[in-house]
Amino acid sequence: MIILVDDDGERTMIPDRAAASQLGDVDPAWLVDARWLHMTLYGFLLPSSRRACIAAAHEVHRLGGLVSVDLSSVWAIREMGAELGVVLKEVSPEVVIANADEATEAARADLRDAAGVLVIKDGAAPVRIVGADGMTSVPVPPVDGVRDTTGAGDAFAAGFAAARLLGSSDVEAATAGVALAARTLRNIGASVD
Numbered sequence: 001m002i003i004l005v006d007d008d009g010e011r012t013m014i015p016d017r018a019a020a021s022q023l024g025d026v027d028p029a030w031l032v033d034a035r036w037l038h039m040t041l042y043g044f045l046l047p048s049s050r051r052a053c054i055a056a057a058h059e060v061h062r063l064g065g066l067v068s069v070d071l072s073s074v075w076a077i078r079e080m081g082a083e084l085g086v087v088l089k090e091v092s093p094e095v096v097i098a099n100a101d102e103a104t105e106a107a108r109a110d111l112r113d114a115a116g117v118l119v120i121k122d123g124a125a126p127v128r129i130v131g132a133d134g135m136t137s138v139p140v141p142p143v144d145g146v147r148d149t150t151g152a153g154d155a156f157a158a159g160f161a162a163a164r165l166l167g168s169s170d171v172e173a174a175t176a177g178v179a180l181a182a183r184t185l186r187n188i189g190a191s192v193d
Contacts, residue, residue: 023049026056034065036161041072044087045079057091066164068095069115070157071102078105088114095119095164097157117170119177121156127174138174146185155184 006012023043031037037060043053057067069091071077077084084106088096096115098106100122118130126137159180163173 023052026052026059028059031056031059031063031065034060034063035165036060036066036068038068038070038157038161039091040070041076041080041084045076050087054087054090057093061092066095066161067091067093068097068157068161069093070153071096071098071106074101074105077102077109080109082109084109085114095160097121097153097160099123099153100125119160119170119174121153121181127178129170129174131170136171138171138178140178141182143182143185148188149185152181152184156181 037056039053039057044050060067069088080087093114094116096117097119098121100120103118103120116131120128120130122128124140124142126139129136129138156177158177160173160177163176164170168176
């Protein structure tokens with residue numbers, strides 16, 4: 001992955017699946033203790049890795065764990081096309097995470113019943129949580145000293161998942177995700193201080 005960061009901390013990513021495109025069968029032993037499996041949409045783009053990701057999700061569910069999918073990029077959503085809704089229904093994630101642009105692009109696919117909760121990040125705007133009970137907004141406090149946005153989305157997902165695993169509500173989990181992402185924004189590269 002090549003990541004270009006401008007003076008305002010915004011990034012442009014140039015991905016190359018490289019060895020990740022070779023993902024084959026996932027050994028169920030790797031997932032025995034998994035309480036939460038988080039996958040990106042990139043893993044579903046190629047048939048072999050798609051089969052592996054779907055099988056891993058089924059195994060984690062069978063073991064009582066939770067699954068989340070990050071929609072990753074508008075490009076990946078467009079590559080998936082109409083298959084996006086079908087694949088998400090098969091994976092049956094408890095949580096789908098997207099930024100605002102990804103959520104808008106994904107709205108073209110039939111995502112009804114594809115996820116328990118859709119979490120939409122929108123930079124400094126409130127995080128929206130869309131579930132069976134409607135939509136809830138979670139404020140995003142201002143972040144001073146943004147140096148690099150690289151890894152902020154991944155940090156959000158990690159904070160969200162960790163909080164949910166500890167028994168937090170979706171709103172509390174989004175608040176934890178926002179806090180962890182804010183810490184990442186203050187650093188160069190995908191790291192937390």
